[in-house]
Amino acid sequence: MFSRDTLHLWILAGALALVGVGFFTVRSLTIPPSFGQFGHFRGAALETAANKERKLTTRGDCTACHDTLKHEMGKSHERVHCIECHGDGKAHMTSCKDAKAAAKPGVALTCDKTDLMPTNIKDICLHCHQDTIGRAKKHPQIKFDEHMKDNDPKDPKSPMVCMQCHIPHDPDPSNEPDGAKEDKDDEAKPAEAATPTAAPAAATPAVGGAE
Amino acid sequence: MSCSGNKGAKDTCCETQNQPTGLLDASESRREFLWDAVKNFTFGALTLTVIPMFIEKADAEEVHTGKDGKETKGHTVIFGYLVDTTKCIGCGGCMLACKKENDVPDGQFRTWVERYVYYADGSVRVDANLKGKFAFSELPPINPKEVLKSFFVPKLCNHCTDTPCIQVCPVGASYKTKEGVVLVDYEQCIGCAYCVQACPFGTRFINTKTQTADKCTWCYHRIQHGEKPACVDVCPTGTRTFGDINDPESEISKALAENRIDVLKSYLGTRPKTRYIGLTAEVV
Structure with missing residues (x-):
């Protein structure tokens, strides 16, 4: 070896x-x-x-059905995403998908609309429009209490107080007080799924809730 | 070689040495020299040509056409992100959208908004909205009369071109896609946090749910399907712009061309692809 x-x-x-x-x-x-x-x-x-799952509702998800929305949106709120006020609308979209699958000609679609309409618009508005140090001067901001004093709305304690004067979809100042009422009611309709006579419904339930 | 060491070889050895200096030695060394030259040249040429061929090939494979098979517009897509700080109102919508979209645990952020407040005496206060909505009004109050100027600066991963974070990853879990997006492979990551230390912008963190490194991905799962990142989609003021910086017609390319653009910590040479409008020297 x-x-x-x-x-x-x-x-x-x-x-x-x-x-x-x-x-x-x-x-x-x-x-x-x-x-x-x-x-x-x-x-x-x-x-x-x-291929990760997409969770947040995109603008495309909304405009896929609501294609007139972009015309309703005023210049100043053009970029505000629907979900900021209306929530992510997942239940709404799921139910609409089901409704469309089972749709019959001549029968209106019945989509789930609960939770789509905000119950506290004041918080949502102030989220961006509260007077805060750091915000550009040209961005419209209010000190809430002073703004209430200056404008004296009907029901300043309502969580929907902003909508007594402003139209959320098009809050341009030229659109304000008198014309606002009708427009506001138009907007409330889809949420109420109601008859044309239910005009003041938009504000009433919220006001009642606050009192 | 010493002539005294080996007696048997002494004669030849010394003969060689006693030759009139040079001729034989010279020819030997010339042969060696030429042979060395040939070897070195061949080896050098191979190194310089063959290896880059492989590298280019790897690069070429990585140019994808988009995950859903959509063809890109005949050029390599390089994504970029532009933050116009002059437009930000600090609403925090981006932070909440990001959290929702990417399941980021409470108290951790892939993107956040800082506020810089300049006082008349020259001092600067920096605070951040770390709760989302309304948090700036919950912070210690500021007397508006003392404030010289103030603005918001949204922060997120800079998706650097030369990335410190990828360099330090010991397991190859951090990587950059061909579009320039810096990502983490959550299955491969061992959570050692070297990259968290390496990132000069503080954008990486150890996710408390997954115990891996986590960071902004520019919503890779959305942009691969032609959508915008969640933060860009929800921004109500157009502060955040996202797009292909290699496409001269894209919104971001136009904005980059028209504005005065800056990046964070340019002196570090990481060449970030998140660019800013309206920074000051104090913003880091």
Whole structure:
């Protein structure tokens, strides 16, 4: 066989070979299959990232059905996302999808409209329009109490007080007081799903709730 | 070689050395020199040509056409993000939208809004809206009469071109897509937080739910399907713009061309793709 010295060398070589095999086995087991496909990362991760579930309602989701909405929106609130006031509308969209699937000609769609209309418009408005240090001067802001004194609305304690003078979809000042009432009622209709005579309904339930 | 060491070889050895200096040695070294030159040239040429070929190939494969198969417009899409701080009203809609869209745990943010308040005496107060709606009015009050100027600065991942965070990741869990979006592979991440330390903008954090690094992805799952990131979609003032900066017709390219653009911490050389309008020297 080998001389003693040669044997030592062979043992050493064998040990090194084992280490090498071990290294490459562990390496192949621990590195994911698609690693390096596009660079120094797991290629499959791109797919996972791209196909993650989308949660937030997009503007497109709303305008897909409500295509007239963009015409109703005034210049100043053009960019305000529907969900800011109307919530994400998931229930509404699901029910509408179902309703459309079961739709019959001549019968109006019945979509779930609960929770679509805000019950506290004051908080929503003040969210952006409360006088705050840091906001650009040109952005319309109010100090609520002073604004109430200055304008003296019918029911200043109502959570829907802003809508007594302003139309949320088009709050341009030229649109305000007298004309506002009818427009406001128009807007409330979809929420109330009501007859044309239910005109003052928009404010009444909220006012009642506040008192 | 020493002539005294080996007696058997002494003759030849010394003969060689005693040759009139040079001829044989010179020719040998010339041969060696030429052979070395050939080897080095070949090796160098291979290194310079073959390896880049592989790198380019890898790059070329990565140019995707968009995940839903839509073709890009004949050029590589590079995404960019523009924040116009002069428009921000600090409503926090972006923060809430981001949280909802990406399931970010309470108290952690992929994007947030800072407020810089400059006083007449030269001092600057920086605070942040970390609750979302109305939080700025809940912060310690400021006397408006003392304020010289103030503005909001939305912050998010800068999606740097030269990324410190990807460089330090020991497991290859942080990466940049061909469109320039910096992402985290949540399955691969071991949560060591090196990248959190490395990010000079403080935009990375260890997600308390998943225990992995987390950060703004520019809503990769939305932009791959032609939608805007959630924060851009909900912004009521147009503060945030997102798009393809390689397309000269895109909204963002026009805005970048028309305005005075700045980036955060430009001295670090990370070349962020989140750009800003209306920064001051104090904003970092």
